[in-house]
Amino acid sequence: MNHALLRDLTPAVIGVLVRRGADFVAAEDAVQEALVEALRTWPSVPPADPRGWLITVAWRRFLDETRADTARRRREDRAHLDPPPGPVPSGDDTLRLYFLCAHPSLTPASAVALTLRAVGGLTTRQIAAAYLVPETTMAQRISRAKKTIAGVRFDKPGDVSTVLRVLYLVFNEGYTGDVDLVIEAIRLTRHLAAVLDHPEVHGLLALMLLHHARRAARTTAHGALIPLAEQDRTRWDTSLITEGVRILQTALSRDRLGEFQAQAAIAALHADAPTASSTDWVQIVEWYDELARLTDSPVVHLNRAVAVGEADGPRAGLAALASLDPDLPRYQAVAAYLQERAGSRETAAHLYAEAARRATNTAERDHLLLQSARLNHPPPSSSTPST
Structure with a gap:
């Protein structure tokens, strides 16, 4: 079967x-x-x-x-008459279904669940396992979503950006249970790209491929996080990188820049660098400027501060960080990294510990605690004993 x-x-x-x-x-x-x-x-x-x-x-x-x-x-x-016999035209039925499952009346969680069920063909049990909730809870969520959009008819083009955000939410869930949601998100986005010629669809697909190319190098055998700068780049999937860059270049040539294309361009610059030290941080800052113009997202400004710190030095990065809300996710982790690079070990250790308390998953928390512990131990003395 x-x-x-x-x-x-x-x-x-x-x-x-x-x-x-x-x-x-x-x-x-x-x-x-x-x-x-x-x-x-x-x-x-x-x-x-x-x-x-x-x-x-x-x-x-x-x-x-x-x-x-x-x-x-x-x-x-x-619907009282059976349709006449003969081949069934494909039309844009699948595309309509993408838009229906990402209907604006649905919550993001419901839109994701319904997309995985109706477009992805996953069972309720599989979706529940992927999101670590009881099957009955997921069944109720899907049932409510279906009732919400019952009777909805599509006589206008759907919102592409909403569909893409739903697929990106699926991608960011990663791997849990017996369903690899990263692979599933890529499969669905490939499917969407085949039925909808839109540069942002291709931008999202390129972004997914470029991020997924680094998957094998992101964690140790025991599940500990490996920061981008410390990853073994020989473990990156060069075929996925090549495909992602090719798709991105085609999308950018349409001259209809969107946020997913800009994010993919940043990922491509990381993928293109043979070593962390050779990363073109100046160009990455320029792409973050474009992304900030497109979205004005606080998270984008937070990531831009890291790039500024790499391109122009940690003090410049901290200056870029100063105008942002400290309650932003990962704010303390970014501040800790920049403070450490600026030589403020004690401040950085405190910020790493605070970031660990706010971490949303165990691997991230453990990584941040290790950074804090490392800085709480003084570096070995470089002086030689007198004779």
Whole structure:
């Protein structure tokens, strides 16, 4: 049984049912039933046209449910006739589904869960395991999301930026449970790039590939964090870097700069440097300036302060940091790094300890505590004993 094929076909099949008149909730339920039937019958009787088979079975499930429920007679009136036989056009059904699952009425958490279920084809159990919540909790979240967008019709172009933010949220969740959400986010973004020609979609895909290329070098065998400057760059995936840079260059050539393209350009400059000391920090600061102009995000300004500290010295970085809110995530960690580079070991040790208290995951906390402990021990004396 080709489970990957079923996952790839799921959004297109849901989209076809929605286009034929089913609302999203009914369409998604019918497709889930069709998938169960496919898992039962395909191993012994594989269909010649898997997509057509799923559409036919799901549509019949939808009609059966509609006809059996008198409370939904109005929906039956819209869909009382089976479509004529023949090939089913692809259209932009999958694209519509991306926009539907990222509907502005949904919370980010609900949009992510619904995207993984309807577009990604993951089971509720898999999504729950990935987010470390009980399956019943995730089922309720998905159910609420489906009810929120029940009956929503798309007669206007969707918001691409919202879809991209949902995919980026998936990517940033990393790996938990039996689902690698990084790989899943890249797969979905590749899929989106195939149906939507938009430079920011390609910018996000390039950013994901460039970050993912460094994955093997980010942690030790025991899960401890390895800072970018200390990573073994021979472990970076050069094929992913090459692909990411190529996709980015194509996107930038469209001259429609967006935030994901700017972030990818920064990642590309890091990937291009053979050593940490050879990083082109001046150009990275310039890209952060572009990114700040596009978003005015406090987090962007925080990361820019680090780049300024590398390009113009730690004092300049601290000056750039001074105007930012100390309650920003990672503010203390950035301040600690710049203070250490400026020679203020005691201040840096205190800030590292404070950053550790605010850390949101164990690996980050342990790394920051190690930095604090390192600075709390005086460096070995360089003087030689007198004779």
